[in-house]
Amino acid sequence: MHIAIIGAGLSGLTCARRLHEQGHSVIVYEKSHAVSGRMSTRQTDFGGFDHGAQYFTASSDTFKEDVASWTKAGWVAPWQGKFVALDHGTATEAGKAGSRHVGVPGMRSVGVHLAQGLDVRTGQRVDHIEAHGEQWLLAVHCDTVPVAASAGPFDAVIVAVPADQATALLEVVPAFAKAAKKVFLVPCWTLMAAFQDSLELGYDGAWVNNSRLSWLAHDASKPGRRPGEHWIGQASAAWSIEHLEDEPDRVREKLLKAFHEATGSQVQPVFSTVHRWRYAQAATTLKDDCLWNKKLRIGACGDWFAAGLDGAGKIENAYLSGAALAAVIA
């Protein structure tokens, strides 16, 4: 079959790789200029910052197997950091070392490697899907280079984007659009800060209590990173929802203040910026592995499916959902 996949995050790329290996002809459309979606790394003069997903865990046998092979290939490594719970500068040891994995040299590398050898069209946003007899056409938009406004026809289409964005694309199958609409994604304001000298905090990751921030990470403590003192701070879901439309500079000031309060360090950064994730993680979930309509040959996958796990919104959900959809199509 000639198959279009919309979204080059982990779910779309996992599905694409497997369909490609089954002998299908696959084209992946990605609206950003890089692959890997929310498993992303922001490059700065101070080194890379994992400003999306921080790390991942593997509980299912299938994911464990692939993580082991990615580790052997060198794109993934365990993050042997020291993890604490933090309350106004007081740290209490928390979390088990060794069970968290990260991409090397940045989270984005997982997607970059999975995309190798696939036909991935970056910078191309799919605006809608329309029926063309028994096949599908995609309305595609690109800001930088002229592309044909209509792509296809395709025998099958897979939507591998966050549920909020999937709802509009899936309107061609109202039951699927209705299912996607049920999922609620929480936003996340993320602070990136680099310091000239070591803050000597004595930990690498911290779950923060009683603060605007809920998580801090010393990015350079992850394997394969450029040495340096660069930190990530993630605002809590409640704070991010309340301040979603605030000016980035104002958010940066507030999150830096929270960083100083949480860590007890008053050292000022030489660089800081913020990123707003409007759709960070799925807070509610669909129990299924994925969606697939065999007759119409249209489906959806992503981290908004439980896919056999207890919750959703995690890297393992995205992987399992993408793999499940490829298996159903096979």
Ligand SMILES: Cc1cc2nc3c(=O)[nH]c(=O)nc-3n(C[C@H](O)[C@H](O)[C@H](O)COP(=O)(O)OP(=O)(O)OC[C@H]3O[C@@H](n4cnc5c(N)ncnc54)[C@H](O)[C@@H]3O)c2cc1C
């Ligand atoms: C701040 C933050 C922290 C997180 N922390 C963790 C963590 O520590 N551990 C963990 O396991 N998970 C974490 N996650 C969640 C994890 O990143 C996601 O579960 C996973 O990456 C989702 O993969 P996906 O393929 O389902 O979606 P995505 O990665 O979002 O991929 C979807 C892709 O589709 C593209 N797209 C969207 N619309 C269109 C369109 N119309 N046309 C073309 N392309 C389109 C997007 O640009 C994107 O690249 C975090 C996420 C965020 C944002």
